[in-house]
Amino acid sequence: MTSMVEISNLRKTFGPIVAVDGVSFTLGKGEVLGFLGPNGAGKSTTMKMITGFLTPTSGSVKVCGHDVQDDALAAKTRIGYLPEGAPAYHDMTPASFLKFIGEMRGQRGDVLKRTIFETVEKVNLQSVLNQPIETLSKGFKRRVGLAQAILHDPEVLVLDEPTDGLDPNQKHEVRTLIRAMAQEKAIILSTHILEEVHAVCSRAMIIAKGKVVSDGTPAELEGQAPTHNSVLVTVSGVEPALAHERFMTVNGVKKVEDHGTDGDLVRMRIYPDEGKWILSAIGQYAREQGWEVQELYQDRGQLDDVFRLLTTQKQALS
Amino acid sequence: MERIRVIFKRELAGYFATPIAAVFIVIFLMLSGAFTFYLGNYFVRGQADLVPFFDFHPWLYLVLIPALAMRLWAEERRSGTIELLLTLPVTMWEAVVGKFLAAWCFTGVALALTFPMWITVNLLGEPDNGVIFASYLGSLLMAGGFLAIGSCISALTKNQVIAFVVSVVICLGFILSGFPLVLDLFSGWAPQLLLSAISSFSFLTHFQSISKGVLDLRDILYFLSLIAFWLFATATVIDMKKAE
Numbered sequence: 137m138t139s140m141v142e143i144s145n146l147r148k149t150f151g152p153i154v155a156v157d158g159v160s161f162t163l164g165k166g167e168v169l170g171f172l173g174p175n176g177a178g179k180s181t182t183m184k185m186i187t188g189f190l191t192p193t194s195g196s197v198k199v200c201g202h203d204v205q206d207d208a209l210a211a212k213t214r215i216g217y218l219p220e221g222a223p224a225y226h227d228m229t230p231a232s233f234l235k236f237i238g239e240m241r242g243q244r245g246d247v248l249k250r251t252i253f254e255t256v257e258k259v260n261l262q263s264v265l266n267q268p269i270e271t272l273s274k275g276f277k278r279r280v281g282l283a284q285a286i287l288h289d290p291e292v293l294v295l296d297e298p299t300d301g302l303d304p305n306q307k308h309e310v311r312t313l314i315r316a317m318a319q320e321k322a323i324i325l326s327t328h329i330l331e332e333v334h335a336v337c338s339r340a341m342i343i344a345k346g347k348v349v350s351d352g353t354p355a356e357l358e359g360q361a362p363t364h365n366s367v368l369v370t371v372s373g374v375e376p377a378l379a380h381e382r383f384m385t386v387n388g389v390k391k392v393e394d395h396g397t398d399g400d401l402v403r404m405r406i407y408p409d410e411g412k413w414i415l416s417a418i419g420q421y422a423r424e425q426g427w428e429v430q431e432l433y434q435d436r437g438q439l440d441d442v443f444r445l446l447t448t449q450k451q452a453l454s
Numbered sequence: 455m456e457r458i459r460v461i462f463k464r465e466l467a468g469y470f471a472t473p474i475a476a477v478f479i480v481i482f483l484m485l486s487g488a489f490t491f492y493l494g495n496y497f498v499r500g501q502a503d504l505v506p507f508f509d510f511h512p513w514l515y516l517v518l519i520p521a522l523a524m525r526l527w528a529e530e531r532r533s534g535t536i537e538l539l540l541t542l543p544v545t546m547w548e549a550v551v552g553k554f555l556a557a558w559c560f561t562g563v564a565l566a567l568t569f570p571m572w573i574t575v576n577l578l579g580e581p582d583n584g585v586i587f588a589s590y591l592g593s594l595l596m597a598g599g600f601l602a603i604g605s606c607i608s609a610l611t612k613n614q615v616i617a618f619v620v621s622v623v624i625c626l627g628f629i630l631s632g633f634p635l636v637l638d639l640f641s642g643w644a645p646q647l648l649l650s651a652i653s654s655f656s657f658l659t660h661f662q663s664i665s666k667g668v669l670d671l672r673d674i675l676y677f678l679s680l681i682a683f684w685l686f687a688t689a690t691v692i693d694m695k696k697a698e
Binding site: 219240 | 464
């Protein structure tokens, strides 16, 4: 795996405020990195430094081997960037806007026409090509932004909240598009939507207060959730207190949490000992006892919980 | 260079895609005509020249050019397109110069559309067309100076109203810098050398000497270096204030 983005010890301060505080990572071809973090955590600032818009206070960014500060033009030609809010020149039409971007990126004539045609197909902009951008819906505006970012088929794609404000269908389309491009590129995207990390990212990074607090695959992140691999069970034909007591005796069970009753249904969440799988043991035990199992499933853990845990912990410490 | 051309083209098309072009040109033509004939007593003077026409240009520009320049960078910052523009493979000075040249070219178009004035004066008498040509050139250079100042002020703020008002005041300072209104601010304490430096900055003095038909290289250089200085300041300001 060749590394296409190399970030070392990136730092940005605005006066006394430290926006990004020593972020380092490398990203290879085929990776889709999701930046997660609360508002103001430094996601956008990091992206602005990667794309060369902001000058880092210290540290460096290399894109395909080119330093974004010292060799800015070479780096910028290799990056496609969708800034936050997908800004565009509102008095232009998508057609003229994409033509402008293409010309700025050095494309001309038939090559440019073909590139625009293909890109427009990819993001489904055909129907609004000649309407002023200011009259377009939020979804179309976002797609125009996406189109200009991928127009020159960049090796590195930086997308700041690419699905923000889109309806579920549009979100799905954008994610499909990102997945389709993932093989050939290194992609960094920021998002608030944790399900998006599952949908498109091969790697997730949680940033809080300008620092990386977690970096791993989405599955690894979920593993850090307190509810990871816990078992939710609903049984009937047994007193809640008895069920609670009995489940505690099953091998590998650490804790049983009562989740209330509904008629004669008894709901519980059962936590395993570290690294144990207890789903089948629980099911088997309940049936041996003659209880009717109405519901039984294993919770992989919610990214939301991990997110909250990591970002609020950090804040409490500092 | 190629990228300057692309930016230039987009910007210029932008003026004509919005009502800005129509409003600016119509108002410029109406006011310059009205001033010439009513305030300048064009007919009463009985002279075949365009002196009353050009005499009002500094004052027309004082109001109209900051209005044109205020959106140059303030609008980019407000709408966030500055981030888009500056992350394209383009250098800062290419972006600054491209946008400036488009605005300058646009004022050139407005100025060129006053050609009926030139025709009229040739029909009425036998003016010195060399002087008129020099005056047009001087007027264009002066417009460039106003625009460069406006460009820099526009880069300072997202707010176009503030950009407009501040530009007008600074431009007024440059028009009047040879006059007591400005000089009295300094005469109490500043050394004579500084005073004469300030008064030599006057737009009015340089414009009037060009519009007498004397194309002195120093006057031309004055406007060109003024433009260069303010564009350099624009680039510096944008670089400093990008993060906001």
